[in-house]
Amino acid sequence: MIRRLLLVCVALIALTIAKAQDRKISGTVTDQQTKAPLASATVRLASLSDSASTRNELTDSAGRFVFSGLSKDSFLLTVSYIGYSRVSRIIAVDTSDVSLKIAAAPGASTDLSTVVI
Numbered sequence: 001m002i003r004r005l006l007l008v009c010v011a012l013i014a015l016t017i018a019k020a021q022d023r024k025i026s027g028t029v030t031d032q033q034t035k036a037p038l039a040s041a042t043v044r045l046a047s048l049s050d051s052a053s054t055r056n057e058l059t060d061s062a063g064r065f066v067f068s069g070l071s072k073d074s075f076l077l078t079v080s081y082i083g084y085s086r087v088s089r090i091i092a093v094d095t096s097d098v099s100l101k102i103a104a105a106p107g108a109s110t111d112l113s114t115v116v117i
Helices: 001-022
Strands: 022-033 043-049 054-058 063-070 073-080 087-093 099-104
Touching: 022 073, 022 087, 043 063, 054 063, 073 099, 087 099
Parallel strands: 022 099
Antiparallel strands: 022 063, 043 054, 043 073, 073 087
């Protein structure tokens, strides 16, 4: 009887720990002016406490991204897309999931000069 009770307690503790590691950051990336989704934008998530912990995702056709399996930490989220200014935000993941809406602004165009060989 005591063995079963001990086994149930250990299983409950293990499930609680496993659930605590399962937080997520999700969101959408859109054009600031047209509100159109930006497909295939690069979204980078870097831990502020562990510089070796970095993950990258591409947005889907609706501009959505998801980082799952996160533990409690603070992260630097950076969105980049060709022709748009880079967007960075510091995100704190505590007890619940984080949902973001990121509007990227078109960047200033740069004309390249002619190269003469």
